[in-house]
Amino acid sequence: MRPSLLDPLFVPITSLAGVGPKIAELIEKIVPADISARKARACDLIFVLPHSVIDRRNRPEIALAPNGAIVTLEVTIDRHQPPPRGNRSVPYRVYAFDETGEIALTFFHANAGWLEKSMPVGAEVVVSGRMEWFNGRPSMVHPDHIALAGDADGLPLVEPVYPLTAGLSGKVLRRAIGQALERIPALPEWLDTDVARRQSFPGFADALRRLHSPADPLDVSPDSAAWRRLAYDEFLAGQISLALVRATVRRAHGRPLVGDGRKITAIRNALPYSLTCSQTDALAEIDADLQRPERMLRLLQGDVGSGKTVVALLAMARAVEAGGQAALMAPTEILARQHFATIAPLAAKAGLRTAVLTGREKGRERADTLAGLESGEIDLVVGTHALFQETVRFRDLALAVIDEQHRFGVHQRLAITAKGEAPDMLVMTATPIPRTLVLTAFGDMDVSRLTEKPAGRQPIRTITLPLERLDELIGRMRDAVADGQKIYWICPLVEESEEVKLMAAEDRFASLKPVFGNALGLVHGRMKGADKDEAMRAFKEGETRILIATTVIEVGVDVPDATIIVIEHAERFGLAQLHQLRGRVGRGSKASTCVLLYQDPLGETAKRRLSVMRETEDGFRISEEDLKLRGEGELLGTRQSGTQGFQVARIEMHADLLETARDDARLLLARDPDLQTKRGEAIRLLLYLFGRDEAVRLLRAG
Ligand code: ADP
Numbered sequence: 247m248r249p250s251l252l253d254p255l256f257v258p259i260t261s262l263a264g265v266g267p268k269i270a271e272l273i274e275k276i277v278p279a280d281i282s283a284r285k286a287r288a289c290d291l292i293f294v295l296p297h298s299v300i301d302r303r304n305r306p307e308i309a310l311a312p313n314g315a316i317v318t319l320e321v322t323i324d325r326h327q328p329p330p331r332g333n334r335s336v337p338y339r340v341y342a343f344d345e346t347g348e349i350a351l352t353f354f355h356a357n358a359g360w361l362e363k364s365m366p367v368g369a370e371v372v373v374s375g376r377m378e379w380f381n382g383r384p385s386m387v388h389p390d391h392i393a394l395a396g397d398a399d400g401l402p403l404v405e406p407v408y409p410l411t412a413g414l415s416g417k418v419l420r421r422a423i424g425q426a427l428e429r430i431p432a433l434p435e436w437l438d439t440d441v442a443r444r445q446s447f448p449g450f451a452d453a454l455r456r457l458h459s460p461a462d463p464l465d466v467s468p469d470s471a472a473w474r475r476l477a478y479d480e481f482l483a484g485q486i487s488l489a490l491v492r493a494t495v496r497r498a499h500g501r502p503l504v505g506d507g508r509k510i511t512a513i514r515n516a517l518p519y520s521l522t523c524s525q526t527d528a529l530a531e532i533d534a535d536l537q538r539p540e541r542m543l544r545l546l547q548g549d550v551g552s553g554k555t556v557v558a559l560l561a562m563a564r565a566v567e568a569g570g571q572a573a574l575m576a577p578t579e580i581l582a583r584q585h586f587a588t589i590a591p592l593a594a595k596a597g598l599r600t601a602v603l604t605g606r607e608k609g610r611e612r613a614d615t616l617a618g619l620e621s622g623e624i625d626l627v628v629g630t631h632a633l634f635q636e637t638v639r640f641r642d643l644a645l646a647v648i649d650e651q652h653r654f655g656v657h658q659r660l661a662i663t664a665k666g667e668a669p670d671m672l673v674m675t676a677t678p679i680p681r682t683l684v685l686t687a688f689g690d691m692d693v694s695r696l697t698e699k700p701a702g703r704q705p706i707r708t709i710t711l712p713l714e715r716l717d718e719l720i721g722r723m724r725d726a727v728a729d730g731q732k733i734y735w736i737c738p739l740v741e742e743s744e745e746v747k748l749m750a751a752e753d754r755f756a757s758l759k760p761v762f763g764n765a766l767g768l769v770h771g772r773m774k775g776a777d778k779d780e781a782m783r784a785f786k787e788g789e790t791r792i793l794i795a796t797t798v799i800e801v802g803v804d805v806p807d808a809t810i811i812v813i814e815h816a817e818r819f820g821l822a823q824l825h826q827l828r829g830r831v832g833r834g835s836k837a838s839t840c841v842l843l844y845q846d847p848l849g850e851t852a853k854r855r856l857s858v859m860r861e862t863e864d865g866f867r868i869s870e871e872d873l874k875l876r877g878e879g880e881l882l883g884t885r886q887s888g889t890q891g892f893q894v895a896r897i898e899m900h901a902d903l904l905e906t907a908r909d910d911a912r913l914l915l916a917r918d919p920d921l922q923t924k925r926g927e928a929i930r931l932l933l934y935l936f937g938r939d940e941a942v943r944l945l946r947a948g
């Protein structure tokens with residue numbers, strides 16, 4: 247149970263003054279925590295950090311206030327000049343003065359009552375906003391702040407600027423955050439004294455206050471001691487929870503999985519290629535793990551197209567040889583089916599009995615699969631989240647393989663683990679995450695890497711093309727189709743909604759249809775499963791030659807003879823995603839091309855991203871560049887969360903803290919594995935604050 251000390255922070259944000267259901271919905275858009283499954287709470291709000299400040303410390307006299315500058319003026323109200331009756335297009339003006347001159351405070355569509363009340367004639371007021379000089383006359387249109395001189399404490403001279411979303415005003419958000427901050431109870435320090443001293447960290451609540459009420463623009467920099475303190479807290483919470491998960495997983499003893507090698511040999515003989523050295527090495531590492539009595543917890547990292555699927559298949563074959571069952575889980579239905587299509591025929595060669603299980607299998611078919619898994623008639627199952635469901639029972643799950651891990655959370659990892667008696671785990675990711683990120687996302691997993699591509703792969707030519715030259719591109723596509731090639735066309739990434747995404751894809755489909763007719767296919771997230779399959783099948787078998795797709799195609803989809811990928815509005819995609827998408831081609835022996843179609847003018851970061859894509863195909867280099875480029879202001883005004891599931895930490899800025907946090911976590915748990923000491927108790931608070939409480943539940947269970 248959550249310590250009651252934290253209760254004031256764990257209230258829904260709607261219990262804050264000025265936050266109704268509508269505002270709450272808007273605030274939820276900018277809350278950095280992943281709260282998709284629940285309502286935002288006050289403790290989510292405290293981690294919405296400002297990305298910059300408005301400096302209002304410039305307090306000149308009227309005559310000396312420069313045009314365009316943000317200033318704070320102390321003035322006396324002279325007179326009000328409402329617009330003539332019936333003419334709302336003329337603004338309401340309030341004239342005010344100081345020793346040096348007069349200024350017009352200008353309001354359009356004003357609420358006269360409110361203006362009279364907040365600026366009575368003769369009153370001394372403080373106003374802050376942007377100066378405008380026109381024909382030698384100063385004015386300030388809609389001052390950001392107005393306060394009576396005696397009352398000006400509330401006027402922030404260094405005003406934090408938060409990420410905003412349409413419809414949510416900075417004032418409303420600031421007020422809500424302010425209330426959340428007031429709810430922070432007196433908390434014991436959970437940091438190690440030495441670490442805190444060495445890093446000059448302020449206390450937790452102190453750090454938050456400094457960031458939300460900055461005294462200086464430097465205070466809100468991610469480099470500041472306050473921000474770093476919170477980043478460290480978050481890393482520490484993450485490392486501790488990963489370590490606890492790992493300890494639980496390890497505590498349950500595994501068993502040695504040893505086989506006679508016959509099934510593996512049968513599969514290897516059926517492969518139309520020989521394994522790369524990396525694949526062979528990875529398999530040897532996996533095999534060694536499987537043979538040990540401890541459980542395997544291994545990450546298989548390999549760039550797109552490096553051939554992870556076959557490694558997974560051979561590992562699963564080993565588990566079956568040893569008398570157990572194996573499951574492969576994919577993040578999407580398309581992927582699950584594609585894996586199944588690859589794996590089933592090869593597995594059949596070794597006499598393995600396979601099945602597929604997604605949300606779509608229904609009725610008889612589903613019942614048969616469930617029965618087969620429970621009785622052990624099925625050796626190997628490929629599926630989606632559906633495999634986590636309670637109705638799914640295995641006779642003896644010995645190995646669980648999870649593809650594209652970052653889409654699954656820790657609890658889902660645990661859920662599948664619970665389906666067997668301490669099954670071994672192999673986690674596969676195509677994101678060539680830099681070392682620092684492996685640590686944050688996976689903790690201390692063992693890592694195998696596929697560092698080479700299968701032989702015979704041709705480099706992918708990457709070109710950038712402005713959208714104005716679309717006609718030229720379509721001409722070239724026509725030639726390519728006549729030449730028998732296959733083309734992916736990826737539709738622009740749109741934040742707004744699934745609806746808009748759909749529109750983008752359907753519009754493009756409609757505009758290309760007259761040119762390409764029946765050679766054109768379409769697949770998107772809103773399609774029914776069967777229709778998606780059909781679209782993929784038609785493309786794979788060459789009935790369609792051009793596949794318009796939303797980013798459902800992003801991970802793992804494999805059509806080896808597709809040779810061209812066009813990415814529309816490439817400037818809207820992140821580097822990692824562009825790299826993933828590009829990896830859809832260049833999988834066969836033919837030369838491939840990636841066309842990055844962009845809309846001018848390009849921002850600096852977008853320009854840099856596209857040129858990185860032209861320069862290199864090396865996933866590791868790309869991910870390092872990605873880290874460098876991220877967080878560079880381009881997100882301003884939109885959701886500005888930290889990196890990869892972090893609320894406040896920014897890997898690119900705070901990576902140096904990560905290893906310290908890991909060591910700290912290790913030492914702590916070595917001394918106090920159940921978090922029973924005084925510091926342990928404090929650490930529990932930390933875990934709750936950063937939403938890592940599932941780890942606390944493990945403590946109980948274990
Ligand atoms: P990823 O690592 O992206 O999941 P896949 O497992 O989908 O890659 O493999 C990409 C393609 O490479 C598939 O078409 C697969 O059949 C092929 N492949 C895998 N291993 C080899 C190999 N050693 N030699 C040649 N082709 C291979």
Ligand code: MG
Nearest residue numbers: 554555676802
């Ligand atoms: Mg894959």
